[in-house]
Amino acid sequence: MTEAFANEAAALLGDKGFTRDSDTIEPWLTDWRGRYTGKALGMASPADAQELSALVKLCVKHGVPIVPQGGNSGMVGGATPDKSGRALLLSTRRMDVISVDPEAREAKCGAGAILEHLHDAAEAKNLRFPLSLGGKGSATIGGLVSTNAGGTQVLRHGVMRSLVLGLEVVMPDGAILDLTSPLKKDNRGFDLKQIFIGSEGTLGIVTAAVVKLSPAIAERRVVWTGLGDLHAARRLLLHCERELGGALEGFEVLPESCYRTVIDYLPGAKPPLESHHVWHALLEFAADQEQAATLGDRVERCLAAAMEEGLFDDAAIAANETQAEAFWQLREMIAPAERAHARAVQHDISVPPADMPETLSVIEDALAQEFPDHEVRAFGHLGDGNIHLHVLAPANAADDWDFGKAKEVSARVYRIVSDRGGSISAEHGIGQDKLATLEETHDPAALELMRTIKEAVDPAGLLNPGKLVPLARGEANT
Amino acid sequence: MTEAFANEAAALLGDKGFTRDSDTIEPWLTDWRGRYTGKALGMASPADAQELSALVKLCVKHGVPIVPQGGNSGMVGGATPDKSGRALLLSTRRMDVISVDPEAREAKCGAGAILEHLHDAAEAKNLRFPLSLGGKGSATIGGLVSTNAGGTQVLRHGVMRSLVLGLEVVMPDGAILDLTSPLKKDNRGFDLKQIFIGSEGTLGIVTAAVVKLSPAIAERRVVWTGLGDLHAARRLLLHCERELGGALEGFEVLPESCYRTVIDYLPGAKPPLESHHVWHALLEFAADQEQAATLGDRVERCLAAAMEEGLFDDAAIAANETQAEAFWQLREMIAPAERAHARAVQHDISVPPADMPETLSVIEDALAQEFPDHEVRAFGHLGDGNIHLHVLAPANAADDWDFGKAKEVSARVYRIVSDRGGSISAEHGIGQDKLATLEETHDPAALELMRTIKEAVDPAGLLNPGKLVPLARGEANT
Structure with a gap:
């Protein structure tokens, strides 16, 4: 059956559109972080929707599951097929106009x-x-x-x-x-x-x-601030939204520990502030052509008022684009720096923005009590209520820490977040990585509706099976 | 069965929550424009989601269809039950916190x-x-x-x-x-x-x-402009979006005919401009506190540049809030003025904004040829590509014009709009009014997906039957 499908797919798509060459396919069978590896009976790269339409009809005829894949840079194994080798890997790369x-x-x-x-x-x-x-x-x-x-x-x-x-x-x-x-x-x-x-x-x-x-952005101001705690960061965010809401483009936070790790990791990195702070926030304000001329003044007024109200301890406005990029570089390098620094289990969580500081305290307290040798590091998008929460393995962690203690840590984190009306996946999705967690934590009525829609729209279950939608209880996700 | 349901509903919801009194129910059985009238076995007004949940379970048990209703001010009969009298009218009015x-x-x-x-x-x-x-x-x-x-x-x-x-x-x-x-x-x-x-x-x-x-809006500028045609209006819109995009709150257009009808209809209405124009556009620019001080200057600069480029023929900026309200009053009174002026069939259509002027020409040409004694009047939201297109009955129109010629006119309009990738309902919805038109004009794959979702989520078909979702071919919408 596989052979019959492969022959028909090859005839339909030609050499450019279909391959079974394992060297060509192999790089796409593992996600970029190397956490999931699967198999596929072949890889298709149709040129357009018409070719894909014909291909999908062929898959339906032969009962071949389809795993769509874009850049293969997802975080949850959503584009990696399972190990059965029954699925077709579907690359969209040729549809790039x-x-x-x-x-x-x-x-x-x-x-x-x-x-x-x-x-x-x-x-x-x-x-x-x-x-x-x-x-x-x-x-x-x-x-x-x-x-x-x-x-x-x-x-x-x-x-x-x-x-x-x-x-x-x-x-x-x-x-x-x-x-x-x-x-x-x-x-x-x-x-x-x-x-x-x-x-x-x-x-x-x-x-x-x-x-x-x-x-296009005609002018921007990138600001680094040092703060006492996350509540202060929240107050500063609200102040900026009130005073300069239409121009506030980003509001990222990181604790001193992340900050130090990045500074140590990045060759030649310069601390934006001389002083030391428990928390840091990176702010960007931007304006298009029409508002560009006044942006600098408006940002300075906004920050002066914030200073007066004691909303931060110290701040530096990037003097030029090079420095602005350097500030952002510190933020963007957190993830690789943290990966290089220590083994950690990562959580991409969100709660209503107002509840973020409180939620983080609750998580830190719970983990300190139950997992006292684990360090918590939280950074991310305060304005969206979205925090990337890393929990570092202790220095003496067992080899199987990832599959033992780390899972317990995650279960605790996700339970707290869910109980507070938050999300176990703010932006990374579910894929195969969080499927079980979704099933454990999600509102049963929501799960039921997801299943109902999935089963109605894709009754044969050929589209990206084993991802995102937990099967009804009793059925195994394969 | 109706009696059994009514008794259980009354016991569940009490006097405040359930009535079968025909005087109380009657006003809610006809839509506000008086185009649809239905019957109901009773009217329920649950206090909250918990009461409604219990009520819906009762409806499921007895097979009672449910027609939800808010303010009963929709345009397409979406909240009016059918004439069978089998349905329960569900008012949300008590859930008003x-x-x-x-x-x-x-x-x-x-x-x-x-x-x-x-x-x-x-x-x-x-x-x-x-x-x-x-x-x-x-x-x-x-x-x-x-x-x-x-x-x-x-x-x-x-x-x-x-x-x-x-x-x-x-x-x-x-x-x-x-x-x-x-x-x-x-x-x-x-x-x-x-x-x-x-x-x-x-x-x-x-x-x-x-x-x-x-x-909150701290400052606004409302502007009335006179223009040669709709292409000019489109160019003016693009200019304003480029120059002052973040402040452009509204961009409404109307032809001289609508304008005259409103001026004649509204006691004491004053023409914003002394001069005469084929088309008129009403623009609003607004700013919150932070941007308020400079709004006036910015609007004047934007209009001066537009004037220089010949993007309009004449313009008046409302001198104060009273005049601004008076300008808007002219726009808001178009619908009632038109209703008083002549019998007409109305269409709430949209196309990609860039295509609006061209689509309108095509419609006008087609109708002029096929329905030469019918006048076309189009007004609405140019910025959204959404036009309310009224076609007026000729003075000597037959009594059954609404159900004869007017239907032919609409079919022609909807066909043109659909062929150009537009929508037969930009903002009014489908309800019962446009159900047949939706079925005739919509992409079959989209109709199929709508039906699939409806049947999966509401398999008994008790929620607002006969609205929005055309049944599979062969089944009658009742």
């Missing part, structure tokens, strides 16, 4: 278009696509849609969902759903594109997206 | 909370809820969510969907789905609240919503 409409401030992108290429294409028209993240050199538009990606600019511009105007999707039966007409108002029944955004390829395969662009 | 969190800039509202009351509650905290429409004195938050309402401020703030942070929903089996935790980032699988927004009560009954508030 980008066309920018500067007047409408929109871009139409193939699913395989690389985020950084979209940034460049927008910039060439004096516009920008206001979503960015560490993996921008590999992450694809299709992947960003399917995972509803976040990043460091969500505070002002929202997550991927708020930037998507239209989608083209190949359905589990091969039908092509064209929702690309970029209408600003359309109340013809359910807004169908919403169900595909963030659904990790379990309901349909995104082949193209129309996204919203913003005016 | 509003609580504002000024720090988080959020409000939690019961489904029955009136839009105008939310405006007032936000204003009291120096905030605003940036969605408004003609029916604000009766429209409820639940209705606005269920219809994904638009209005005149969509250009800057988006439709209802973009303002909803969380929902509480009672499901077709009575389960309560609590999605009210207002997380800014949450990638735990499908964003379930999205399927209820705009689904007109066919998938679940919204009982509460958490919505986003904005800073």
Whole structure:
């Protein structure tokens, strides 16, 4: 049966579109962090939605599961097939066209278009696509849609969902759903594109997206501040939102421990502040052409008022673009620096922003009591209530720490977050990594509705099986 | 069976929560424009989601269809039951609590909370809820969510969907789905609240919503301009978006014919401009406290540059708030003035904004040829690509014009709009009014997916039957 499918797929897609060569396929069978490895009966790279439509019909005929993959830079194993070798790995990389409409401030992108290429294409028209993240050199538009990606600019511009105007999707039966007409108002029944955004390829395969662009940034101010605690950071955030809300582009926080780790890790890194602080916050304010001339003054007024109210202990405004980039570099290097520093278990959690400082205290207290030799480090997007919480393995941790103690730590963290109405996955998604945790912590009515939709839309269960949607109790996720 | 259900419902909800008194129920059985009248076996007004949950379970037990109703001010008969008398009319009016969190800039509202009351509650905290429409004195938050309402401020703030942070929903089996935790980032699988927004009560009954508030407007400038044609209006819009995009709050257009009708209709109305123009545009620019001081200058600069480029023929900036209100009054009175002026068939259509002028020409040409004695009047939200297109009955129109020629006119309009990738319902929804048109014009793959979701989520079909979702071919919508 595999042979029959492979022959038909090869005939349909040609050499460019289908391969069974294991050297070619192998790099794509392990996620970039090396945590999941699977097998596939072949790899398809269709040229467009029409080819994919025909391919999906072939998969339906032969009962072949499909695992869609963009840049393979996800965090939860969502694009890695299982070990059975029954699935087809579906790469979107050939669907990579980008066309920018500067007047409408929109871009139409193939699913395989690389985020950084979209940034460049927008910039060439004096516009920008206001979503960015560490993996921008590999992450694809299709992947960003399917995972509803976040990043460091969500505070002002929202997550991927708020930037998507239209989608083209190949359905589990091969039908092509064209929702690309970029209408600003359309109340013809359910807004169908919403169900595909963030659904990790379990309901349909995104082949193209129309996204919203913003005016280019003409001027920015990047500020580093030192603070006493996270409550102070929250007060500073509210102050900036009140005083200069339309310009506040980012508000990132990190504790002294993360800060030190980055400074030590990064060759030639310079501390933005001479003084020492328990917490640090990185702020960015930005303005387009029309507001550019006054931005500097407005930021200085905003910070002076904050200083007067004692909302931070010390602050430095980057003197130029080089220094601004250096400030951001410190933030962006936290993850690799932390990875190099110590073994850790990572959590990408969110709660309502007002509750973030309190939640973090509760987590720290609980872990200090139950796992006294584990260090907690939390950094991330305070403005979105989204914290990346790393718990470091003790120096003498056992070899199987990752699969033992670390799991216990995570269970405790996720329980606290869920009990406070928070999310066990703020921006990384569920994939295969958090499937069991989702099942344990999610509202049963929500789980039930997810299953109902999945089973109705993909009754054969061929689209990205074993990801995102916990099966009904009693069935095994394979 | 009806008696048994009524007795159980009365016992469950008490006198305040359930009535079969025909005088009490009757006003709610006809939509406000008097176009649809239905019957109901009773009217329930549960106090909260828990009571509604128990009631829905009772409906399931007895097979009683449920027609949810908010302010009964919809445009498409979406809240009017059919004539069978089998359905229960479900009023959300008792769930009307509003609580504002000024720090988080959020409000939690019961489904029955009136839009105008939310405006007032936000204003009291120096905030605003940036969605408004003609029916604000009766429209409820639940209705606005269920219809994904638009209005005149969509250009800057988006439709209802973009303002909803969380929902509480009672499901077709009575389960309560609590999605009210207002997380800014949450990638735990499908964003379930999205399927209820705009689904007109066919998938679940919204009982509460958490919505986003904005800073209060501290300063605004309302401008009336006279233009040669709609292409000029489009160029002026693009100019304003480029020059002053962050402040552009509204951009409404109307032709001279609508303008004259309003001036004649409104006692004491004063023309904003002395000169005569083929088209008129009403612009609003607004700023919160931080940007207020400079708004006047910025608007004047923006208009001066537009004047220099010949983007309009004449313009008047409202000298004070009274005049600003008077300008808006002219816009808001178009619908009632037109209704008083002549019999007409109305269309609430949208296309990509760039295509609006061209689409309108095509429609006008087609109708001039095929219905030469019918006058076309188009006004509305140019910035959103959303035009309210009225086609006036000729003076000598037959009595059955509404059900004869008018239907032919509409079919022609909808066909043109659909062929150009537009929507047959930009903001009014589908309800029962446009159900057949949706089926005729919509992408079959999209219709199929709508049906699949409806049948999976509400397999007994008890939630608002005969609205929004065309049944599979062969089945009659009753």
